[in-house]
Structure formats: C-alpha cells, structure tokens
Amino acid sequence: MHDLAAIGRTARVVDVREPQEWESGHIPYAELVPMGVVPDRIAAFSGSPTYVVCRSGNRSARVCEFLGAQGIATVNVAGGMLAWIEAGFDTEFGAGSGADGE
Numbered sequence: 001m002h003d004l005a006a007i008g009r010t011a012r013v014v015d016v017r018e019p020q021e022w023e024s025g026h027i028p029y030a031e032l033v034p035m036g037v038v039p040d041r042i043a044a045f046s047g048s049p050t051y052v053v054c055r056s057g058n059r060s061a062r063v064c065e066f067l068g069a070q071g072i073a074t075v076n077v078a079g080g081m082l083a084w085i086e087a088g089f090d091t092e093f094g095a096g097s098g099a100d101g102e
Helices: 002-010 019-023 035-040 058-069 080-086
Strands: 012-015 050-053 074-076
Touching: 035 058, 050 058, 050 080, 058 074
Parallel strands: 012 050, 050 074
Antiparallel strands: none
C-alpha cells in the first residue's frame, strides 16, 4: 500500500467498485471500471503492473484472478480503500476525473 502511494500518479490504478462507492472516496489518479464490466474493459488493465482496488480487497482479488487467467499482470491492493483512507493517503471525493465507468 505504501509503495503504491509512493509511486503516485505514474501508477496504473483501476478501481472496480460501483460508481456510488467511487464517489464516497477514491484514489485521485485511479480509473473506475466496475467489476461487472471488467470483461468488456480489459484494455483498462494494460499497465505493467496494474494495481486493482476495491473497498476491502475482496472484489479486486477476484478481478486480479480473472485477469491473471487472461495473461494480464495485476496487483491486488490488499485492504482496499478502507486501508488507503485509514493510512491517510490522498483521497478524492465525488465523481472525479476517472469516473467513466463505461
């Protein structure tokens, strides 16, 4: 988690929560790709690696497993946004620039 915060905006971060969860607090440089549309948005995970985050790390772990089976390198952000916010890292609220969700 600390490494991701240190990397900052150069990290490829994809948030797989729902839009209303995103609005309640997200990593400022993340992109929103709700879990349900991941199979249609695989190109969003093209970073090397791509960090995948959700609320607590459970959904993102499942997404990482799915993407790994597709040969895509991802890193699950253990503890998710709960741990991110608790650690005091920069958090943006509202729709934000990465909330495309399409």
